[in-house]
Amino acid sequence: MSAPPRVLTVAGSDSGGGAGIQADLKTMLALGVHGMSVLTAVTAQNSLGVQGAWELPVDAVRAQYRSVVDDIGVQAVKTGMLSSAELVETVADLIAGTDAPAVVDPVGVSKHGDPLLAASALDSVRTRLLPVATVATPNLDEVARLTDVRVASEPDMRRAAEAVLAFGPRWVVIKGGHLPGDAVDLLTDGSEEHWLRAPRHDNRHTHGTGCTLASAIASELAKGRSVPDAVKAAKAYVTGAIAEGFALGAGIGPVNHAWNLD
């Protein structure tokens, strides 16, 4: 059997298994690629929120990355929770030296409002990480933190995309998941524009949506798809996973990463 495409996630651990590294690896398995991980931080997390977070040393992050990339090799990289400016800059440098597309999810806070990135790291995200991204996938809260654009409706998403593209990613997906109505995302590189529209699923169990979308994009890029095709396939996958999200614990349950495997 020939080896499947290899995808590396550089992200934090969610002990509850709904977001972070766990969501990324489940997505990769469901989409038929070989998932690998560089752990940046450990969170004590469940359906009610984040109870604690601990960062890994920069040397540990760098060593994990080199182990994977230098021996096994990668066809795509995805980043999630990076916690501090030092880790953001370290990961940006590693990606700059890697010949593979990078999907950057500029994770700021969890669904419950718990911080996953220090405010002091925002400038490093703007000036170091976004410039090395093939695709950046901010949600509306992350757009507001990174730029001066506040998105209240679909037309604002175009201004948001321009503001994020100004930091240097090749493509941006502005995720409209937190707007009312259909779940609409805007994918653009500044010249091509793709509006990705899916029905909103009235399901409160949506923990891990952002991680899942970004990992799915990376998985599809690793298979050799173009950016628009990869993002469209990823949108279909996350929409199905949200439709089948299920209750776990007393709060917000996870999306169902295995929905497409029956």
Ligand SMILES: Nc1ncnc2c1ncn2[C@@H]1O[C@H](COP(=O)(O)OP(=O)(O)O)[C@@H](O)[C@H]1O
């Ligand atoms: N209730 C929902 N029904 C369908 N799609 C959704 C829903 N909520 C979010 N999405 C979609 O999930 C993906 C992740 O978006 P979002 O939840 O905004 O990200 P994040 O987890 O980073 O806040 C996007 O494609 C968005 O449109």
Ligand SMILES: Cc1ncc(COP(=O)(O)OP(=O)(O)O)c(N)n1
């Ligand atoms: C360890 C870790 N990383 C990222 C997130 C945020 O994930 P996301 O997919 O945006 O899901 P929600 O937190 O919004 O449900 C996280 N929670 N933990």
